[in-house]
Structure formats: structure tokens, C-alpha cells
Amino acid sequence: xxxxxxxLVRLNNVTKIYGFRRVLDSIxxxxxxxxxxxxVGPSGSGKxxxxxxxxxxxTPDEGEIYFEGRRVSDMNVDELAxxxxxxxxxxxxxxxxxxxLTALENVMxxxxxxxxxxxxxxxxxxxxxxxxxxxxxxxxxxxxLSGGEQQRVAVARALANDPSLILADEPTANLDRENEEVIxxxxxxxxxxxxxxxxxxxxxxxxxxxSRVYRLVDGRLVEV
Amino acid sequence: MRSSWWYARRYISxxxxxxxxxxxxxxxxxxxxxxxxxxxxxxSYRNARTRELYSRLVKVFFEEYVEESNLTAVGELDxxxxxxxxxxxxxxxxxxxxxGYVPVEFCDRELVVELLKQLDFxxxxxxxxxxxxxxxxxxxxxxxxxxxxxxxxxxxxxVLPYTGSLLDTVLFVDLSVYIDYxxxxxxxxxxGLYIFLISRDYEDSVVNALYERYRVRYISSPSxxxxxxxxxxxxxxxxxxxxSSLALLMGLGIIILMIYREYEGRKRELSILFAxxxxxxxxxxxxxxxxxxALFSGLLVGSILTFFFVIPYYHLFVYGYYRLFGIxxxxxxxxxxxxxxLVMLLAIVLVINRKVKGLRPMEFLRAEL
Numbered sequence: 001x002x003x004x005x006x007x008l009v010r011l012n013n014v015t016k017i018y019g020f021r022r023v024l025d026s027i028x029x030x031x032x033x034x035x036x037x038x039x040v041g042p043s044g045s046g047k048x049x050x051x052x053x054x055x056x057x058x059t060p061d062e063g064e065i066y067f068e069g070r071r072v073s074d075m076n077v078d079e080l081a082x083x084x085x086x087x088x089x090x091x092x093x094x095x096x097x098x099x100x101l102t103a104l105e106n107v108m109x110x111x112x113x114x115x116x117x118x119x120x121x122x123x124x125x126x127x128x129x130x131x132x133x134x135x136x137x138x139x140x141x142x143x144x145l146s147g148g149e150q151q152r153v154a155v156a157r158a159l160a161n162d163p164s165l166i167l168a169d170e171p172t173a174n175l176d177r178e179n180e181e182v183i184x185x186x187x188x189x190x191x192x193x194x195x196x197x198x199x200x201x202x203x204x205x206x207x208x209x210x211s212r213v214y215r216l217v218d219g220r221l222v223e224v
Numbered sequence: 225m226r227s228s229w230w231y232a233r234r235y236i237s238x239x240x241x242x243x244x245x246x247x248x249x250x251x252x253x254x255x256x257x258x259x260x261x262x263x264x265x266x267x268s269y270r271n272a273r274t275r276e277l278y279s280r281l282v283k284v285f286f287e288e289y290v291e292e293s294n295l296t297a298v299g300e301l302d303x304x305x306x307x308x309x310x311x312x313x314x315x316x317x318x319x320x321x322x323x324g325y326v327p328v329e330f331c332d333r334e335l336v337v338e339l340l341k342q343l344d345f346x347x348x349x350x351x352x353x354x355x356x357x358x359x360x361x362x363x364x365x366x367x368x369x370x371x372x373x374x375x376x377x378x379x380x381x382x383v384l385p386y387t388g389s390l391l392d393t394v395l396f397v398d399l400s401v402y403i404d405y406x407x408x409x410x411x412x413x414x415x416g417l418y419i420f421l422i423s424r425d426y427e428d429s430v431v432n433a434l435y436e437r438y439r440v441r442y443i444s445s446p447s448x449x450x451x452x453x454x455x456x457x458x459x460x461x462x463x464x465x466x467x468s469s470l471a472l473l474m475g476l477g478i479i480i481l482m483i484y485r486e487y488e489g490r491k492r493e494l495s496i497l498f499a500x501x502x503x504x505x506x507x508x509x510x511x512x513x514x515x516x517x518a519l520f521s522g523l524l525v526g527s528i529l530t531f532f533f534v535i536p537y538y539h540l541f542v543y544g545y546y547r548l549f550g551i552x553x554x555x556x557x558x559x560x561x562x563x564x565x566l567v568m569l570l571a572i573v574l575v576i577n578r579k580v581k582g583l584r585p586m587e588f589l590r591a592e593l
Contacts, residue, residue, distance in 0.1 A: 057586050057589070086501065098496055113227050113500060169590075
């Protein structure tokens with residue numbers, strides 16, 4: 001496979017401006033398949049915005065994003081939704097589980113959105129929950145789970161539709177060291193299974209898990 | 225759509241109180257509007273029948289009692305087919321433990337037959353006391369039961385059929401009952417007249433002649449009744465519309481406020497749905513399905529309550545007695561309330577659609593918030 005074909009995501013001079021502030025300033029980068037890419041930077045440096053733009057949840061003011069060679073900005077609203085549902089798995093710092101759904105239903109949700117039958121979605125969701133060590137919490141609601149358990153459910157949800165790209169926004173920021181290690185191990189395992197992970201964090205020491213590290217400073221991206 | 229249902233089902237099962245609150249408001253609005261419309265349709269139906277009754281009838285009340293010999297001139301007036309003198313009074317009537325003020329008219333039995341004929345009823349009432357349908361309901365009267373009113377008492381010979389007109393509110397008593405009380409026919413004089421015209425064309429001339437010859441207190445004639453009916457209908461419609469609109473607006477206001485608060489409270493959840501790849505229409509549907517369910521089941525429950533309780537029992541509330549009234553009211557109410565709720569729903573759908581489309585998910589997914 002050529003290097004070009006290996007590119008899962010390509011950012012080309014992406015700029016995002018909030019008011020008078022250039023949160024992202026002409027950012028270009030290639031993300032290869034099977035990579036564990038970590039972007040480090042202090043709070044407010046534009047890390048979450050970067051992930052939002054890759055996920056198609058935000059639009060850049062300048063520049064282009066390509067996913068598997070297809071320009072994301074050319075996609076209409078429904079295509080963007082399908083792109084997120086089928087190709088992207090999102091993990092957030094504050095877990096963002098839906099409070100009135102059980103852990104099982106939270107994991108089932110992306111599959112139900114994709115049109116999978118309820119019974120099949122349920123089977124797969126249970127399997128994923130077990131895989132991430134929270135199988136016994138399947139019927140619990142998010143408020144009945146600890147932070148670590150909630151994040152495991154969120155990781156399981158991110159993998160529900162077998163996406164090729166996982167975007168993780170400070171996934172361990174609210175966790176203790178033990179749970180942080182567990183989550184990072186999970187993410188490493190996901191990468192070893194052939195998926196791509198882009199993780200943004202302010203914790204420098206997490207860079208040990210990465211295959212490549214970028215630093216985001218004042219909206220500019222520097223490869224470390 | 226399937227995913228919207230899946231999601232909405234779970235939402236409803238965990239947010240029952242909110243859905244029930246929606247439902248309750250819709251039911252309350254439906255029932256209140258139904259009550260107003262039931263009353264309006266009742267009044268307009270009664271007015272239409274009264275207008276029919278007075279199509280060629282003139283009813284006169286004199287300022288003072290007039291001897292029969294002074295009334296014979298009425299029969300000679302141009303355009304008068306026949307006339308019936310009567311004595312009209314209001315008495316407190318008693319039947320068992322029921323009692324109430326009732327307009328009583330002492331008259332020839334033939335007058336009752338003629339009046340019923342005007343409304344397409346062919347009936348030859350038995351006995352001496354003929355109770356209008358609503359009088360009978362009010363006093364819980366049946367044929368053969370004893371009734372007393374003022375200094376009189378007797379057995380009800382006939383409960384007149386429901387005519388829908390003002391006839392239903394009168395207690396007719398054969399003149400012979402009054403003559404027995406007065407002692408002799410010579411002692412009887414009259415304070416009113418029923419006049420049947422050959423045609424309505426003679427109305428003005430007869431009415432003018434009556435004013436010229438007698439001290440008239442009040443005359444109900446075809447055009448006057450029509451005018452009064454029109455005015456009464458208009459007022460009733462205005463009042464019903466006003467109170468119904470008020471109820472609908474209040475209901476709408478409360479629902480919109482609840483939806484707004486609901487939307488504001490669920491922005492993060494909707495953002496998560498977007499992040500997971502839910503299409504906008506699916507998000508809107510997931511948000512609206514519980515609302516649809518509450519609105520439609522509210523309308524259904526409201527209609528059932530209207531049909532089985534409001535329409536049959538509103539008389540109990542307004543007049544103090546029970547009566548089943550018409551499918552017209554039900555249909556009109558159902559459609560008025562239904563259409564208004566649908567318009568309301570459409571407005572809500574448009575607003576929610578716009579709001580959801582304008583949502584910026586990342587604002588709610590960021591950890592800082």
C-alpha cells in the first residue's frame with residue numbers, strides 16, 4: 001500500500017477563527033491508518049476544536065479535511081451524520097453518555113442509528129461491554145456508574161459500529177491513575193487491531209502510548 | 225424512523241411525568257373547549273327550533289288581564305288564521321323532593337297540539353297537565369305523577385316530546401283547571417295570546433293592530449324572534465370562541481414553555497445524538513414523538529371524555545339536570561379542537577426543527593461546559 005493510500009485523514013491548511021482569535025492556524029497533517037496519534041497542548045489551545053472539525057461537527061473557516069480521500073466539507077448534513085456514525089468513534093472527557101439510557105442502550109444507540117436490528121445490536125453491545133470489563137453494569141444508568149466505568153462504556157459505544165477512526169478528547173482527564181491506565185491500554189489495543197486513534201490531551205506523559213505526537217501551541221501544530 | 229421510535233420509547237418510559245403533564249394539558253384544553261362548543265351548539269339548535277316554531281306565530285303578553293269578549297276582535301284581523309288566549313304565570317312547582325320555578329301557561333289543549341304541529345309533531349296529549357320536556361327533566365316528572373304549582377295541583381297527563389325549542393321549557397295546563405280554580409268561566413280573563421298567521425306577510429299589520437288595540441307588554445313575532453335568535457347565537461358564539469381561544473392559548477403557552485424548557489434541558493443530549501451520527505430528522509423525530517403521543521392521546525382521551533361526560537353532563541352543570549345532546553356538538557368539537565391542536569403541533573414542529581438545525585453540538589460536548 002502506498003503512503004498516500006495509507007492516509008486516513010488529511011488536513012490541509014485548516015483554520016478556525018472564534019471572534020478575533022485564530023484557534024487553529026493553517027494546520028496541515030496526515031493521519032495514517034493504524035496510527036495512535038496524540039496531540040498535546042494546554043487547555044484552550046484548540047485541541048477539541050481540531051477533533052470537532054475532523055468529526056464534521058464544526059466547519060473550518062479555511063482549509064480542507066479529507067477522509068479516505070473524500071473531502072468532508074463536500075458532504076451534506078445527512079452524509080456527515082452517516083460519516084460520523086459509520087467511520088468515527090468519539091470519546092469525550094466527560095463521557096457524554098445519555099442519562100436516561102442504560103449502559104447497554106448507550107452502546108446499542110450508534111448501531112440502532114445505523115439501522116441494525118435491536119436483537120443484533122443488543123448482542124454486540126453486551127459483547128463490547130464484557131470486553132471492556134463492564135458487562136455486569138449493562139443495565140445500570142450512567143449516574144449509577146463510576147467515572148472509570150462510564151468511560152469504559154463510552155469506549156465501547158465508540159467502537160459499536162467498528163469505525164476506522166477513534167477521536168478521543170481528553171479521555172482520561174477525569175479519571176484516576178488506575179482507570180487512566182486501563183483506558184489507555186484499551187485504546188492501544190484498539191490500535192493494535194488496526195484502527196486509528198487520534199487522542200488530544202494536556203498530559204504529556206500519555207505520549208508514551210503514541211506512535212506519533214503533535215504539539216498544538218497557539219493554534220499551530222508542530223510534530224514532535 | 226425506527227431509531228427515533230426506539231429512542232423515544234425509552235425516553236417516554238423514563239420521563240413519564242413530563243408526558244403525562246403534556247397529556248393532562250391537552251385533555252384539559254380539549255374538555256374545556258368541548259364544554260364551550262357543546263353549550264354553543266345547544267343554544268344555536270334551540271334557537272333554530274324556536275325560529276321554526278315562530279315561523280307564523282305571534283305570542284302576545286298584555287300589560288293587564290283582558291276579558292275574552294275583548295279578544296274576539298283579534299280573530300277578525302286580516303291575516304289571522306286562529307288565536308288562542310292564555311294565562312301565563314310563573315310558579316314554584318313541586319314534585320317529590322324536586323322543585324323549581326316554572327313558566328306555566330293555562331290554555332286550550334288544542335293550542336298545544338297546534339304548537340307541536342309547527343315543529344312536525346303529531347300528538348294528542350292526554351289529561352290536563354302537559355309538561356315540556358325540559359320541565360319534566362328538571363322536576364323528574366313522568367306521566368301519571370302528581371305535580372303541584374302555586375295554588376294548583378294535578379296529575380301530569382303528558383310529557384311533551386323533546387322539540388329543541390322554547391316549548392320544552394313551559395308547563396302547559398288545560399284552561400279547565402284554571403276555570404275550576406276561578407269558580408266560573410265568567411271570572412276568567414287572559415294576559416296573553418297565541419296567534420297563528422295565515423302567512424308571515426301579515427306579521428307587521430297584525431302586530432301594529434295589536435299595539436293599537438291593547439296595552440301590550442311584549443310581542444314575540446317571527447321577525448322579532450329571528451332577530452333575537454341571531455343576536456343570541458352571535459353572543460353565544462363570541463363567548464364560546466373567546467373562552468375556547470383563551471383555553472387553547474393558555475394550553476399552547478404552557479406546552480410551548482414546557483417544550484422550550486425541555487429543549488433547553490436536552491441540548492447536550494441532542495448534541496450527543498449528533499455526535500453519534502444521528503440525522504437531523506431523526507433527532508427532531510426523537511424529540512417530537514413523545515409530544516405527538518401525548519398530543520394525540522390527549523386529544524383521544526379529551527374526545528372520549530367529551531362524548532361520554534361533557535356533552536351528556538354539561539346540562540347538569542349549567543341547568544342542573546341531565547340530558548344527552550347531539551352528535552353535532554361532538555363532531556364540531558372534535559374537529560375544532562383537533563384542527564387547532566394540529567396547527568399547534570405544526571408550529572411546534574417548525575420551531576423545533578429550526579432550533580435543532582441551529583444547534584452547535586460542540587458547544588455542549590466540550591468538557592469545559
